[in-house]
Amino acid sequence: MGRIEALARSCHPLPSLAVTVVATALAVTTGRSPGGLVAVGAAVLAGQLSVGWLNDLLDAGRDASVGRKDKPVAAGVVSRKLVLIATIAAAATAVGLSLLSGADATLVHVVTLCSAWAYDFGLKATAFSVVPYAVSFGLLPAFVTLGAPDGHWPPSWLIAAAALLGSAAHFANVIPDLEDDAATGVLGLPHRLGKAASAGVAAALAVITGVVLAVGPPGPVTAAGVVAVPLSVVILAVGRLRGRRAGSRANFNALLAVAVVDVALLIITGA
Structure with a gap:
C-alpha cells in the first residue's frame, strides 16, 4: 500500500x-x-x-x-x-x-x-460523546443556507432533523467498535448504554428524523414523507430479525439504509 x-x-x-x-x-x-x-x-x-x-x-x-x-x-x-x-x-x-x-x-x-x-x-x-455529532450535523444546513445568494438561517425543523440524524449516525457508527473502544478506555455514551440499547437508540433517532422531515415543512405532508417513515420502520424491523444471528451486521446495515432514506428526504424537504 x-x-x-x-x-x-x-x-x-x-x-x-x-x-x-x-x-x-x-x-x-x-x-x-x-x-x-x-x-x-x-x-x-x-x-x-x-x-x-x-x-x-x-x-x-x-x-x-x-x-x-x-x-x-x-x-x-x-x-x-x-x-x-x-x-x-x-x-x-x-x-x-x-x-x-x-x-x-x-x-x-x-x-x-x-x-x-x-x-x-x-x-x-x-457521556457527552453524542453532542459533537448533534452540533456539527445540526449546523451543516446553516453553513449551506447562510452562503446562499439570499443568505438566511434554515428553519428550525431542518436544524433539528439534521441534529437527530447526526446523533443516530454516532450510535450506528460506534456499535461495531464497542469492544475495541472499551478495551482502550474509550467509554462514550453508546459504550455506557451497551450494544442493544445503542442499536435501539440509533433506530429510534433515525425514525424520528424521518417524522420531523415529513411534518416539519409548511403545508401538507408530501408523498415522500408519507412513504419514508413506514419504509424506515420496515427496514429496521427486517434488520432486527436478521440481526439475531451471531456475528450478523444486518442490524447495523439496516440503520445505514434508513439513514439513506432520511438523507434523501432531507434533500427533498430541504428545498
Whole structure:
C-alpha cells in the first residue's frame, strides 16, 4: 500500500464523501451557481478530511494496542507526521474555502469543525460523546443556507432533523467498535448504554428524523414523507430479525439504509 492510498484510507473516506454529497445536494436547492456548489463541496470535504485524519492520528496508539490492521496510521503504513501535516492543511483549506460563502457561513462552518475536532480530542470518551455529532450535523444546513445568494438561517425543523440524524449516525457508527473502544478506555455514551440499547437508540433517532422531515415543512405532508417513515420502520424491523444471528451486521446495515432514506428526504424537504 502506497503512502497516498494509506493517507486516503485514514481520512474515513466513506463518511467524508457522504457528508460532502449531502451538503452539496442541499446547496443545489438554494440556487447556487456551479462555482458556488464547488465551493461548498470542497469546503465541506476539506473539513471532513481534517476530522477523519485527526481521529486516526489521535487514536493511533489505542488502535495499535488492539491490533487494528485496518487503520494505516496504527499499522505504521503511513507516518504520523504526514497525517498531522495533512490534517493541518485540510483544516486551513476548509476555512479558506468557506470564506467563498461569506463571513457568516464561515463562522458556522468553523463552529461545526471545532465541535467535530473536540470529539476527536476527547469528548468521544465521555457521556457527552453524542453532542459533537448533534452540533456539527445540526449546523451543516446553516453553513449551506447562510452562503446562499439570499443568505438566511434554515428553519428550525431542518436544524433539528439534521441534529437527530447526526446523533443516530454516532450510535450506528460506534456499535461495531464497542469492544475495541472499551478495551482502550474509550467509554462514550453508546459504550455506557451497551450494544442493544445503542442499536435501539440509533433506530429510534433515525425514525424520528424521518417524522420531523415529513411534518416539519409548511403545508401538507408530501408523498415522500408519507412513504419514508413506514419504509424506515420496515427496514429496521427486517434488520432486527436478521440481526439475531451471531456475528450478523444486518442490524447495523439496516440503520445505514434508513439513514439513506432520511438523507434523501432531507434533500427533498430541504428545498
